[in-house]
Amino acid sequence: MTDTVEETGGYVLTHTMFRIKEPVRSLEFYEQVLGFRLITRLDFEEARFSLYFLQPRGHADQADGSLAATFSRAGLLELTHNWGTEGDDTEMHSGNSDPKGFGHICIAVPDIEAACARFERLGVTFQKKLGEGGMKEIAFIRDPDGYWIEVVQPDLMDGLVGTYKR
Numbered sequence: 001m002t003d004t005v006e007e008t009g010g011y012v013l014t015h016t017m018f019r020i021k022e023p024v025r026s027l028e029f030y031e032q033v034l035g036f037r038l039i040t041r042l043d044f045e046e047a048r049f050s051l052y053f054l055q056p057r058g059h060a061d062q063a064d065g066s067l068a069a070t071f072s073r074a075g076l077l078e079l080t081h082n083w084g085t086e087g088d089d090t091e092m093h094s095g096n097s098d099p100k101g102f103g104h105i106c107i108a109v110p111d112i113e114a115a116c117a118r119f120e121r122l123g124v125t126f127q128k129k130l131g132e133g134g135m136k137e138i139a140f141i142r143d144p145d146g147y148w149i150e151v152v153q154p155d156l157m158d159g160l161v162g163t164y165k166r
Helices: 023-033 112-121 154-161
Strands: 015-020 036-044 049-056 076-082 105-108 125-128 139-142 148-152
Touching: 015 023, 023 036, 023 049, 023 076, 112 125, 112 139, 112 148, 148 154
Parallel strands: 015 076, 105 148
Antiparallel strands: 036 049, 049 076, 125 139, 139 148
C-alpha cells in the first residue's frame, strides 16, 4: 500500500451540501439563528439552480471573491436551490429517515443552555431538547427543510464521551 498521508496531504473537506426549497427562508435561518454568513452565491441560469456558500462567523475570513478561495476553504455549508421547487410538496430527506445514510451536521456553541434558550425564543423546532434521551448534554434542532443540526458545548463532551469506550 502507498503512503496515503504524503499523497493526500493537500486534500481538504471543503463543504457539506443541503438541497433547499426556499433560499430566503433557509438563509435567514442559517444567518440569523446560527450566525453563518453568506460568502459566495452562484446562479446557473441555464441549469436553473443556485448555490449559496455559508461560513460560520468567527472563522478566519479568507474570502477574496474568487471561486478558488470558495472551493478550497474548509468547513463551508452549501445550500443548493433548484429553481421552481418552492411549491413542490415533497419533503427533503432528513438523513434520519429511510433509507438511512446522511445524519446531521454539528454546531459547537460556547454555552449550550443559552443557545437552546435562544432557539426556543426564536421558535426553532427541536428534534431533541437538552436533557432529553441518553445523551443529555447535546441537543438537536431542525432547519426549515427538516435537516437535523446537533448542538454541542465542546467542554461538556468529555463527560459525555467518558461514559463510552474510546
